[in-house]
Amino acid sequence: MKPTKITNRIRQLRFAAGEMTQAELAEAVGVTRQTVIAIEKGKYSPSLEVAFKMARQLGVPLDEVFQYPD
Amino acid sequence: MTFEEKSTWLILVTMTLVYGWYFATVAGQLGGTDVGDIDYQGLMLTTVGLVVALAVVGIILITVAGRGDDSKDERDKTINRYGEYIGGFVLTAGALGGMLLAMIELEHFWVANTLLAGLVLSEIASNITKLVLYRRGVVSW
Numbered sequence: 726m727k728p729t730k731i732t733n734r735i736r737q738l739r740f741a742a743g744e745m746t747q748a749e750l751a752e753a754v755g756v757t758r759q760t761v762i763a764i765e766k767g768k769y770s771p772s773l774e775v776a777f778k779m780a781r782q783l784g785v786p787l788d789e790v791f792q793y794p795d
Numbered sequence: 796m797t798f799e800e801k802s803t804w805l806i807l808v809t810m811t812l813v814y815g816w817y818f819a820t821v822a823g824q825l826g827g828t829d830v831g832d833i834d835y836q837g838l839m840l841t842t843v844g845l846v847v848a849l850a851v852v853g854i855i856l857i858t859v860a861g862r863g864d865d866s867k868d869e870r871d872k873t874i875n876r877y878g879e880y881i882g883g884f885v886l887t888a889g890a891l892g893g894m895l896l897a898m899i900e901l902e903h904f905w906v907a908n909t910l911l912a913g914l915v916l917s918e919i920a921s922n923i924t925k926l927v928l929y930r931r932g933v934v935s936w
């Protein structure tokens with residue numbers, strides 16, 4: 726499986742959002758905690774819907790959560 | 796580990812052990828007995844029933860241990876789809892093998908066991924694929 730070039734700042738953003746835990750973010754978005762862990766590590770690319778839900782929960786626009794290098 | 800990953804382990808271990816025992820038992824009779832005389836039907840049906848029963852009990856235990864959390868999300872579904880895709884190839888090979896053996900009119904023993912082997916190996920391949928993806932990740936972007 727090819728690694729993704731997409732990176733994310735979920736971990737930092739969780740701490741910035743009142744030290745939100747992986748479990749809290751997972752519940753708010755409707756996925757399992759293991760899926761949040763996999764997304765943070767770049768081991769799973771979420772659907773666009775889950776990506777938007779994460780951004781909304783973290784209180785930032787989508788491109789602050791996920792980045793694609795130039 | 797999610798409920799789905801635990802279930803995948805359960806099915807893999809159960810099928811490997813039960814069908815490993817079945818094929819070892821049947822293969823042990825091949826040496827001195829004519830295949831037409833091997834009484835495999837009862838044993839085959841028993842193992843199929845045993846796998847189903849063990850899987851049901853195992854799933855109940857996993858659910859109880861996880862305090863009823865049997866949640867499944869899009870990552871589980873994606874991994875499941877990849878696993879079933881790989882398993883499908885093995886299942887097709889087994890079905891074609893069984894068909895070929897039937898066409899050349901080999902003993903029913905060989906046809907039935909080739910079809911069963913195809914089913915078992917497809918499940919094993921499918922579940923190993925899923926476990927690899929759970930560990931190594933699945934990136935589709």
